[in-house]
Amino acid sequence: MAQTGKATGPEAAAEVRAPVESMDIITRTPNATGPESKFEKVVILPNADDKDPANHAWADARFATDILSEHGLFFALLMPEELAKEERAEALGFYREFGEMHRQIAADQPPQRNEVKPFLGRIREKVMPFIEYKRRLGDAQRSGKLRSLVWPLFFDHTRHEAERWERRFNALAGGEVEFERKEVVTFWTNIMDEHARFVAHLLDPDEYALIEKAFKTAEVFRKLQSDGVAGAVAALSAQPGTVAGSLGQNPNADAVMSAAQTMLDFKTTAVRDIESARIKSIIEPRLADHVRREALKFVNELKRAV
Ligand SMILES: [Fe+2]
Numbered sequence: 416m417a418q419t420g421k422a423t424g425p426e427a428a429a430e431v432r433a434p435v436e437s438m439d440i441i442t443r444t445p446n447a448t449g450p451e452s453k454f455e456k457v458v459i460l461p462n463a464d465d466k467d468p469a470n471h472a473w474a475d476a477r478f479a480t481d482i483l484s485e486h487g488l489f490f491a492l493l494m495p496e497e498l499a500k501e502e503r504a505e506a507l508g509f510y511r512e513f514g515e516m517h518r519q520i521a522a523d524q525p526p527q528r529n530e531v532k533p534f535l536g537r538i539r540e541k542v543m544p545f546i547e548y549k550r551r552l553g554d555a556q557r558s559g560k561l562r563s564l565v566w567p568l569f570f571d572h573t574r575h576e577a578e579r580w581e582r583r584f585n586a587l588a589g590g591e592v593e594f595e596r597k598e599v600v601t602f603w604t605n606i607m608d609e610h611a612r613f614v615a616h617l618l619d620p621d622e623y624a625l626i627e628k629a630f631k632t633a634e635v636f637r638k639l640q641s642d643g644v645a646g647a648v649a650a651l652s653a654q655p656g657t658v659a660g661s662l663g664q665n666p667n668a669d670a671v672m673s674a675a676q677t678m679l680d681f682k683t684t685a686v687r688d689i690e691s692a693r694i695k696s697i698i699e700p701r702l703a704d705h706v707r708r709e710a711l712k713f714v715n716e717l718k719r720a721v
């Protein structure tokens with residue numbers, strides 16, 4: 416059944432609504448009636464049996480436009496006017512443009528079957544200039560031409576995400592709904608590795624234990640890149656405590672699924688601890704919820720992957 420939940424976020428629509436009955440509203444706390452804080456954004460995805468390209472196009476477009484809007488916001492937050500006035504203004508432009516697109520999609524029904532291609536085409540048109548921006552500024556930051564507070568790897572990471580959304584939209588435009596396991600594992604284990612290293616570098620330097628945990632987690636995801644037994648063995652020998660701990664928490668899962676689920680649980684706890692300042696860091700709560708939602712998407716795609 417389609418559910419509704421009340422959103423409390425400052426930029427969220429008044430009500431979160433699943434547009435069709437075959438979609439699930441996914442909250443931080445399973446089956447909650449709505450977001451638990453003003454920073455939580457709920458995720459809406461087709462249920463496991465829903466293979467309708469129009470529903471997947473709507474859900475992935477709703478998810479991705481919000482993610483891309485937030486990339487623009489995070490860049491702006493890391494670009495003081497004194498350092499990068501023009502680049503900051505451009506970043507805010509992307510933030511607003513994708514935010515507007517996201518709100519329109521979220522308020523609307525999935526496209527008709529014959530409208531899926533143009534619906535995705537309109538988003539793709541906006542994604543291309545943002546990919547170009549991320550590439551240009553990544554190069555500028557790497558070469559020292561730009562001195563913002565955005566790491567080169569953060570430009571590359573968010574560009575890789577945008578490029579993958581572009582590939583996903585192309586596949587969906589051709590009616591292809593399924594995820595391929597190898598692609599899902601290769602893409603998301605790299606993203607999870609980088610998230611863990613971002614976290615390690617944004618924590619207060621006094622947070623010794625969490626910083627160490629973040630680096631160990633990153634190493635596990637690097638080893639899991641090569642899916643299968645070899646990857647699991649490599650991860651286990653590199654970080655026996657971390658991998659054994661994660662498999663212990665998810666005993667019925669394969670190594671990648673177990674690590675993905677553990678990462679999602681870790682980020683869910685972390686975002687709560689960041690919101691309430693139990694963790695000392697310079698991690699924006701919106702960034703913490705952003706990476707949590709990306710881990711959630713990883714788990715969901717892994718479950719669907721063939
Ligand atoms: Fe992202």
Ligand SMILES: [Fe+2]
Pocket residue numbers: 572576606610706709
């Ligand atoms: Fe990310």
